Amino acid sequence: MPKHMGKRTIALESCPSFLSFAATAGKKEGEGPIRDSFDIINEDSFFGEESWEKAESAMSSLTIARALEKGGINGGSVDLIFAGDLQSQCTASTFAIRGYQIPFFGVYGACSTMAESLALAALSIEGGYARHAMAATSSHFCSAEREFRFPLEYGGQRTPTSQWTVTGAGAAVLCSEGKPPYVTAVTPGIIVDAGIKDANNMGAAMAPAAYETISTHLADMGRSPDYYDLILTGDLGKIGSEILRDFFDSDGMPLSNHNDCGLMIYNLSTQDVHAGGSGCGCSASVLCGHILPKMVRGEINRILFCATGALLSPTTTLQGESIPCICCAVAIENKKPGLR
Amino acid sequence: MPKHMGKRTIALESCPSFLSFAATAGKKEGEGPIRDSFDIINEDSFFGEESWEKAESAMSSLTIARALEKGGINGGSVDLIFAGDLQSQCTASTFAIRGYQIPFFGVYGACSTMAESLALAALSIEGGYARHAMAATSSHFCSAEREFRFPLEYGGQRTPTSQWTVTGAGAAVLCSEGKPPYVTAVTPGIIVDAGIKDANNMGAAMAPAAYETISTHLADMGRSPDYYDLILTGDLGKIGSEILRDFFDSDGMPLSNHNDCGLMIYNLSTQDVHAGGSGCGCSASVLCGHILPKMVRGEINRILFCATGALLSPTTTLQGESIPCICCAVAIENKKPGLR
Numbered sequence: 012m013p014k015h016m017g018k019r020t021i022a023l024e025s026c027p028s029f030l031s032f033a034a035t036a037g038k039k040e041g042e043g044p045i046r047d048s049f050d051i052i053n054e055d056s057f058f059g060e061e062s063w064e065k066a067e068s069a070m071s072s073l074t075i076a077r078a079l080e081k082g083g084i085n086g087g088s089v090d091l092i093f094a095g096d097l098q099s100q101c102t103a104s105t106f107a108i109r110g111y112q113i114p115f116f117g118v119y120g121a122c123s124t125m126a127e128s129l130a131l132a133a134l135s136i137e138g139g140y141a142r143h144a145m146a147a148t149s150s151h152f153c154s155a156e157r158e159f160r161f162p163l164e165y166g167g168q169r170t171p172t173s174q175w176t177v178t179g180a181g182a183a184v185l186c187s188e189g190k191p192p193y194v195t196a197v198t199p200g201i202i203v204d205a206g207i208k209d210a211n212n213m214g215a216a217m218a219p220a221a222y223e224t225i226s227t228h229l230a231d232m233g234r235s236p237d238y239y240d241l242i243l244t245g246d247l248g249k250i251g252s253e254i255l256r257d258f259f260d261s262d263g264m265p266l267s268n269h270n271d272c273g274l275m276i277y278n279l280s281t282q283d284v285h286a287g288g289s290g291c292g293c294s295a296s297v298l299c300g301h302i303l304p305k306m307v308r309g310e311i312n313r314i315l316f317c318a319t320g321a322l323l324s325p326t327t328t329l330q331g332e333s334i335p336c337i338c339c340a341v342a343i344e345n346k347k348p349g350l351r
Numbered sequence: 352m353p354k355h356m357g358k359r360t361i362a363l364e365s366c367p368s369f370l371s372f373a374a375t376a377g378k379k380e381g382e383g384p385i386r387d388s389f390d391i392i393n394e395d396s397f398f399g400e401e402s403w404e405k406a407e408s409a410m411s412s413l414t415i416a417r418a419l420e421k422g423g424i425n426g427g428s429v430d431l432i433f434a435g436d437l438q439s440q441c442t443a444s445t446f447a448i449r450g451y452q453i454p455f456f457g458v459y460g461a462c463s464t465m466a467e468s469l470a471l472a473a474l475s476i477e478g479g480y481a482r483h484a485m486a487a488t489s490s491h492f493c494s495a496e497r498e499f500r501f502p503l504e505y506g507g508q509r510t511p512t513s514q515w516t517v518t519g520a521g522a523a524v525l526c527s528e529g530k531p532p533y534v535t536a537v538t539p540g541i542i543v544d545a546g547i548k549d550a551n552n553m554g555a556a557m558a559p560a561a562y563e564t565i566s567t568h569l570a571d572m573g574r575s576p577d578y579y580d581l582i583l584t585g586d587l588g589k590i591g592s593e594i595l596r597d598f599f600d601s602d603g604m605p606l607s608n609h610n611d612c613g614l615m616i617y618n619l620s621t622q623d624v625h626a627g628g629s630g631c632g633c634s635a636s637v638l639c640g641h642i643l644p645k646m647v648r649g650e651i652n653r654i655l656f657c658a659t660g661a662l663l664s665p666t667t668t669l670q671g672e673s674i675p676c677i678c679c680a681v682a683i684e685n686k687k688p689g690l691r
Contacts, residue, residue: 012479019430019454021480062670090359091539098664099439099498101459105542105662109675114359114539116467117459117662117677119441127456131471138478139352140361140537158439199431199454202445322445322457324438330402335449337457 013137017231020198026347027136028189030143031082034300035074036276037152037178040288043277048301049179050077056153056178064098067151071096071107071180075147078182078299082143086111089184090141093128095119096149096291097176098158103149113145121320122217122246123200124148125181125295126339129316132185133194133341142187149180150290159210159325172212174248175284177276181295183303191345192306198228200337202322210321210328214251214273214286217319220336221247222258225266225317228340236266240311243302244338245294245318246273248287272297272318294318303343312345353477357571360538366687367476368529370483371422374640375414376616377492377518380628383617388641389519390417396493396518403493404438411436411447411489411520418485418522418639426451429524430481433468435459436489436631437516438498443489453485461660462557462586463540464488465521465635466679469656472525473534473681482527489520490630499550499665512552514588515624517616521635523643531685532646538568540677542662550661550668554591554613554626557659560676561587562598565606565657568680576606580651583642584678585634585658586613588627612637612658634658643683652685 014022033050041052051073058069071094079085092111095118096103108115120127128146135141153163155176161167185194203223207216221244229236236242236259247255252271259266272294273287298316305311319338328334354362373390381392391413398409411434419425432451435458436443448455460467468486475481493503495516501507525534543563547556561584569576576582576599587595592611599606612634613627638656645651659678668674 015430015480064666064670090355095457095459097440099666100437100461100662100664102662102664102667105675105677106667106672109542109544109662112541114541115677116471116539116679117435119435119457119459121440131456134478134480135474138474138480140355140474140478199456201452201454202449204449322440322442322449324440324442326404326439327442327446330404332446335445337445337455339456 018227020196020228020231022196023137023194025137025187026193026195027133027185027187028193029303030184030186030189031078032183032299032303033074033077033081034296035070035180036296040177040179040276043282045275045301063151063153063157067103067149067154068106071103071147071149072110074180074182078184082184086113089113089143089145091116091135092145092147093118093131094147095124097155120337120339121322122289122291123318123320123337123339124291125298126316126318126341129183129341130197130339133197136185136187144185145182147182148291148295150176150292152176152178155290169285170211172250172286174213174273174286174289176290177288177293179292179296181299183299192343193347194341195344195348196342198224198340200224200339202335202337204333204335206333208333210323213289213321214248215254216321216334217336218247218251218254220338221255221317221319224338224340236264236268239268239313239315241314242266242269243314243316244271246289247271247319248273248289250286306345314343316341316343358567360536360568360571362536363477363534365477365527366533366535367473367525367527368533369643370524370526370529371418372523372639372643373414373417373421374636375410375520376636380517380519380616383622385615385641403491403497407443407489407491407494408446411443411487412450414520414522415487418524422524426453429453429483429485431456431475432485432487433458433471434487435464437495460677460679461662462629462631463658463660463677463679464631465638466656466658466681469523469681470537470679473537476525476527484525485522487522488631488635490516490632492516492518495630509625510551512590512626514553514613514626514629516630517628517633519632519636521639523639532683533687534681535684535688536682538564538680540564540679542675542677544673544675546673548673550663553629553661554588555594556661556674557676558587558591558594560678561595561657561659564678564680576604577608579608579653579655581654582606582609583654583656584611586629587611587659588613588629590626646685654683656681656683
C-alpha cells in the first residue's frame with residue numbers, strides 16, 4: 012500500500028517501472044540544444060494534416076504509437092491511458108486516442124499535464140487497477156497561438172516575458188514490474204494564485220505554485236533539494252526559474268540542482284524564444300526524450316519532475332482574472348526506496 | 352486489491368462509501384420534475400457574479416462547500432479532488448477550487464466528467480492513497496452556449512435534436528469506511544466515434560459509446576441489465592436514449608430499467624428543451640440531488656451510473672470532424688459484493 016507522507020505526498024510501495032517512452036518534436040525544437048534526444052523530429056509543422064489542431068493530434072498519435080512500439084506491446088495491453096492537452100476540450104488528445112481502443116481518462120492540468128497524467132498512471136498501477144498504464148500529452152506552437160493568443164497570420168508582437176509553446180509530444184508506458192527508473196512518489200498540487208494577471212508572463216504566475224509543491228514535497232519526505240540529482244520544472248522559463256530559485260534562496264535552501272525543460276529545449280540566445288519554451292509538450296518531450304534516457308544510462312539517478320500549469324483561459328484573461336496555477340511533482344529514481 | 356473483471360472492469364474490494372453529496376440547480380431546473388431534490392436552487396443565473404463563466408465557478412464552489420458541510424468536514428480533510436467542466440481549459444472548476452487548499456487533479460470527460468471524477472475518486476480510496484476524495488463538476492446553460500454555440504444575445508434557433516445544457520453542479524465526498532451506498536465497480540470508457548458530425552445531435556453521437564461501455568460492463572461482471580434497479584445514463588436525451596435501447600433490443604437484452612438524467616431533470620413537453628437536458632451538471636446534479644438520496648432511503652439499491660461525453664470542440668466541428676464520444680460507468684450499490 013502507498014504511504015501518506017506529511018501534508019500530501021504519496022510514497023509508492025510497488026514503484027511502477029517505465030516500460031518505454033517516446034518523444035516527438037517539431038522543426039524548431041529539432042534545431043535546439045537537445046535535438047539528438049527526440050525519437051521523431053518532423054520538419055512539417057502540419058504533420059501531413061490540413062490544420063494545426065489536426066497536426067497536433069497526428070503528432071500525439073505518432074508518439075503514443077512509438078512508445079507502444081518501443082515497449083513491444085500494442086494498445087490492447089494497456090489498461091488505462093491518461094492524456095490531455097491545451098486545446099479547448101482537450102481535442103488534440105481525444106482525436107489522437109480515438110484510433111486506439113485504450114480505456115481513457117482525460118485530464119487537464121494545462122502545462123502540468125505530463126506530471127498529472129504520469130502521477131495518475133503510476134497510482135493506477137500502484138493501486139492494482141492497471142498492469143500497463145500510459146501518460147501522454149502534447150502541445151503545438153501554432154494551435155496554441157490560435158487557442159490562447161492570435162492566429163499566426165495576425166503576426167502579433169511578443170512581449171519579452173512571453174514563452175514559446177513547444178511543438179512536441181511525449182508518451183510513457185508504465186508497468187508494474189521492470190527495470191529502473193521507477194516512479195517512487197507523487198505530490199499532487201494545490202491551486203496557487205499569486206494574483207498575476209499578465210498572461211504573457213506565465214513563468215511569474217507559475218513559480219509560486221512550483222515553490223509550494225516542491226517545498227511541500229521536500230518537507231513531506233524529509234529531504235533537502237540535493238537528495239535529487241535534478242529538480243526539473245516543466246516550463247517556468249527564464250523568469251519563472253529565477254523567481255523559483257529566489258524563493259528557495261530566501262529559505263536558505265538554494266536549488267542548486269534545478270533546471271527547467273523550457274530552458275533546455277531551446278537556445279535562448281539564438282532561437283528567438285524570449286523567456287523560453289512552454290506548453291504541455293515542453294516538459295513531456297524533454298522528460299521522455301532527454302531525461303529518462305539519461306536515467307536509463309545511469310547518468311542521473313534521482314529526479315523530481317515538477318511540471319507547472321497556468322489554469323487560465325483566454326476568456327478568464329479577458330474578464331480580468333488573475334492566473335490560478337498548479338504544480339504536480341513526481342519523483343523518479345533508479346532505486347526503489349526499499350532497495351536503498 | 353481491486354480485481355480486473357473481463358475486458359476492462361475494475362471490481363472494487365474495499366468499496367468506498369459516500370460520506371456526503373450535494374447538488375445545485377438553476378431557475379429552470381428548479382421548476383422541473385425533480386425540483387424538490389436539489390440542495391440549492393438559485394434564481395439568479397449570474398449567481399451574484401458579473402459573467403456566465405464566473406457564475407458557473409461560483410455555483411461549483413457553492414456546491415463543493417455544501418457537500419463538505421453535509422459531510423461535517425472541511426477542505427483540509429480532503430486528500431484529492433477530481434473536477435472538470437465544459438469551459439475551455441476547465442476554468443469553471445479551477446476557479447471554483449482555487450479558494451480551497453485541496454490537492455487537485457483536473458479531468459476532462461465532457462459530459463461524462465461526473466462519472467470520470469467519481470471513478471478516479473473511488474479508485475484513489477481503493478488504492479489507499481486518499482482517505483477522503485471528492486468528485487465535482489458543473490455546467491451552465493449560458494456559459495456553454497457561448498462556449499459551444501452562440502452568445503445568448505444572438506438568439507440562435509435550436510434544432511429539434513438539440514439538448515438544453517443544464518445549469519447545475521454536483522459534488523460528492525467519498526471515504527474509505529462508512530454507510531451505504533458504496534462504489535463497487537468502475538468500467539472506464541474507450542473512445543467510440545460512430546461518424547456522427549451533427550453537433551446538434553449529441554444524443555445520437557454518444558449512444559454508441561454508452562452501448563459499448565454498458566454492454567462491456569455487463570459482460571465483464573456476468574450480469575444482465577436487470578441486476579441493476581436503474582441503469583442511468585447522463586445526458587443521452589430523448590434521441591440518444593431511444594438509440595441506446597434499440598441497440599440493446601437488437602441484442603435481445605432489453606434495457607427495461609434504463610433512465611437518463613437529461614430526461615428526468617426537465618419536463619420535455621412543457622419546458623422547451625427539445626431533446627432533453629445535457630452538460631456535465633446534468634448527470635452530476637441528478638445523481639447527487641435525486642438518485643443518491645433515493646439510494647440512502649433504500650428506494651433503489653443498485654445503480655449503474657453511465658455518464659457520456661461528446662469529446663468535440665467548436666473548432667473540430669468547424670473543421671468538419673466527426674464526434675468522438677466516451678462513456679464511463681460506475682456501479683453504486685447499497686451492499687458491498689462481499690456482503691451479498
